[in-house]
Amino acid sequence: MVEHAETIALRALTWLVGNDELLPVFLGATGAGEDDLRARAAEPEFLASVLDFLLMDDAWVLSFCAAEGVPGETVMRARVGLPGGTGPHWT
Structure with missing residues (x-):
């Protein structure tokens, strides 16, 4: 999953x-x-x-996903696979 996350992030960097x-x-x-x-x-x-x-702006996420031809949830899923990607669990 980490390799996929890094690939998506590199694509996002290239797009950016x-x-x-x-x-x-x-x-x-x-x-x-x-x-x-x-x-x-x-x-x-x-x-x-x-x-x-x-991820700070939904419009940015959607623009990236449209340009790259990937589903809208791709960025969030990739973020989970990189350092610091899991939020605190308040249970």
Whole structure:
């Protein structure tokens, strides 16, 4: 599942880099620089931050999923497979 999650996150990163309007928002929100996009693309934690960012807005998720031809729940499922993806269980 982790490999699938990383693949989805890399696809999301590629989509994000190609989005001239959203990329600066991601860079500003995360503090990442353009060099980080290449240097950290293989790090599961960085990929998790890409999906966390995307999940901040349903429109972004749906736009990515439409562009990639994947179901809407793909991003959330991939996020669970990366570090920090499981939320606290309050039981």
